[in-house]
Amino acid sequence: MRATTGIATVAALTAGLALTACGSEGGTRDGTTASKADGESITIGFSQRRLAGSDWWATLLQGAEDKAAELGAKIIVTDAGGDTVKQNSDVQTLLTRGVDAIILNPHDPTGLASAVTTTVRDDVPLVVVNGSLSDELAPHQFCYVAEDQIGVAARLGAAIAEKASERWGDEPVTAVVIGGYSGETITNLRHKGVVEGYASVEDAPEITYLPIRYGEWLPDRALTPTRDVATANPDIDIVFSLSDVMLPGIERGLRDAGALNQVLIGTYDGQMAVLRKMMENPDGPVQVNASNEPYKQGQTAVEMAVAAARGESQDEVCPGGEFFIDTFLATPENAEEHHDPQRQF
Template sequence: MQRIGTGIRRSKRLATVALCASILTVGTLGLAGCKGGAAAVGGSGKASDERLVIGWSQRGISGSDWWKTLVEGGQAEAGKVGARLELLDANGDTVRQNADVQTLITKGVDVVVMNPNDPIGVGPSIQALKDAGIPVVTVNSSVDKSLVPDMFCYVAEDQEHTGSLAGKVAAQRALEKFGDKGKIKIVGIGGFPGDVLSDLRFNGFMAGWNSVMQKHPGVTTVKLDTKYGEWKPDKALAPIRDVATANPDLKVVYSMSDVMHGGIVQGLQQAGLWGDGIIMASYDGGMGAIKEMVDNPKGPLQADASNQPWDQGAAAVRMAIAAVKGDQAQCPGKTKYIDTTVVTPADAAEYYVPKDTYVRAKG
């Protein structure tokens, strides 16, 4: 009987969500059922039973502007439709995240968005949500393939595709700067040897690069061994300095995260290579990198592929609403890739928003 009652409440909440969304579309915000919806999201006040409640289990927030932006995007989207978002932060602890999910179940949330701390370690949470009849959407990080059947949707960027956007631009700039004959040395720097993020982002970059260079057989691409900076600027400095010193004819550097940018620049400077002879591409769409292209459009940094955490958070909430409705067509194949972009000096000013930390989709 308890699950039947919950289902009735969900139906009422969904009706209110749909109504509020329609009201927002036509711009008449004065109806009582939608008043204060955005302001109440994430707040501590008691919500009406008529509102959809989205539980959000976040793997961590402290020290990461990326994760903070991810959550803010979700909160903003929930506010648009008058839903309430219950946020719990596991602070990098899988045991705590499993406990957080139990708390959300106890609170009677209608759906859970989870940014898993460990793909297999959150298995107890996925099972508990299944037993409670509460759908789950994962965002940014997915769960182990053994748990996917019990998940409604995984929301993220397609990292290979996003990396390829930067690779195409870097190849085009290389042809403009160095011509269509001769040798071009490339080095990529990622997080850790063997980590999936580094492999996806670099493989994507090279796919984009090769798609351009295959039309220019006079260019020989020399791909140096990938370096690793542990996703930190101080750890990236020495590997880049060393490879640049050993290869003074290095021409293209691809950073797999803007977070390492400062250390990479210092490493190239110490090797005497930072300047007109280098083309740099990066990944993340961090606003600091965008500002660099605005200020120095002819500088080394010529492309930044954006993974748009705000848009990922917003998409996760949209998929959470689809999950409550049982509308699997909104997430075919249980994966929803957001549309990503690459920012170049030509359009950096259009994407630069000083108050933001990462690029968002236009409009």
Template sequence: MKGKKGKVLKVASLFLSCLVILLTGCTPANETSTKQQTTSKNSQTETTPAKAEPAKKKNGEKIVIGFSQRRVAGSDWYTNLIKGAEEEAKRRDVELTVLDAQGDVAKQVSGVEDLIAQNVDAVIMNPQDPSGVIPATTRLNQNDIPLIAVNSNLDAKANAVSFVSDDPRDTGYKTGWELAKAASEKYGDKVIKAAMVSGYPKELVSQYRRNGMISGWTDFMLEKYGKSNLNLVAERFGAWVPDKALPEMQDIGTAHPDLKVVFCMSDTMLPGIYTGLKNTGLNEKVLIGSIDGTKDAIRRILEEPKSGLVVTVSNDPRVQGADAVKMAIDVVQGKQVPSTHYIENPVITSKNAKDMYDPNSSY
């Protein structure tokens, strides 16, 4: 009896050991591996070391990176995107050449051709138009110069090695959800007349954020009331700058004096939104949801509840710029990089604004 019992225990033990190995070695490990090859995330609260080893090519030469920026003037966000890239390049002893396309697709294409002529090792591009820059990206491919897209998506034909950004659908979704929550607390399930101020027409990041915002709002209302109460009466385009957003917001406010909610796709347009609402007598009456997490937006949520801003979802340009440079360095050095790299995007409301606000921040 003892012999048979011992054999049964040994077989059972062996079976359990094999089962544990199979379970451990299959699902979790494979899922993690696949995700890391396609998408990665980086926390924006992570502090970057002050010093780092200089990044060199395999032959020991200095790495030269070109940065083709769609536009700089008028946008604090774009200024800080470049700042983040320049600081990371300096930290890694990399030469970074920044070209400002000034919102002109043709100028951006010719600028990339200039970078090719300068024999850069990689190019980072924030495209003015996802398809309009294809002539430039084709030339990069022909010259075997790797391309990193940052902030704005490129057409798939561009063959970018990696895309560094926030997750635009997710940032939009979080904004829409929190804005719906605030509207629910104020108006219940009444029909809400709303407007949206986006970046550019046909721009992918604007489309993704728009879809995310509407989805977030709809999901909240369906879960709470079993119906959608959103009456979206207008979408206008503010080109990511306050002076362009102002007249658009003013036109909407004039046409819809009973407006209750504004979806704003970027904190950089908020000053124009505020002025447009004030000029139409809607300031202190409209709830606003936005994206970016700028210092001023967080301060308004914290100190000025009458501004109407109830949520902003963080999208730190300094992190995007720095991470784009890191990706470019890795590619030049022959390392594998994720095809998509999303930075962290925490939600900021009155509940955590005090903890998120940094008066000494440059952004």
């Protein structure tokens, strides 16, 4: 993960954009006018995969809106509601409205070829945030902004392995992963990370993984599959929740099955309410939480979009086409250090 580089690059980029907003001149993407160097003349279209039911997505959007206001740019937000067809249409609508850059949080990594193709055809820079595009579509993006999902999830998996070793020694354990959607890139990367991270701990108990279940990144959708798997496997020991947003449903499902107090839970997002729970109940089921900073992701996506609209080069602001956000790993032992009551995540 390029954590230190990320901080330095964002700081330099923000400083440059602030100077621009104060009135310095510069070229544009097409070189025809100087007005695009002024943040106030830049309009960003933000195509969000879904908003309803997720504080994480709301926080991502809030970071984007706050940064756009800070830089004097305008932002137009569309909500696809979890519908790939609508998201393709949303991007077309944003392009028709003449936006200078598109920020895309894709619902389907392979299903947005139409949106990506049209954006490229119209010579509008594309910044992808949180969700990723397929290998075939990703080369068309100016920058992908997210956390290093495999790396962050691996730290989560390793930390749970250490907790499991402390609790069960060398006794074999049974685990289940609760992800978002089947076949989705985010779910696959995080799943891969927790498995690799657990395996990296030499003295960790031997682990058997039950088939992954899916909660669609929402608490109500995660409840039933969690309850079902815990009921069918009363000896379950470890649950990996690949998003804090699903955690209330996962905990309720485990409670309904009578398994909540016997499991170790490792979860992912860094929600402050979850950290507070670890502080208040350090011996409770939730023992590790890996953050992914949605507010910072939204801020950085806007910074990249404004830079691209101004004609900044990818090599200068987003080397390699990826920008990984700094994250933290919280446990009951250090949760207070990371807890910020002014934030949701």
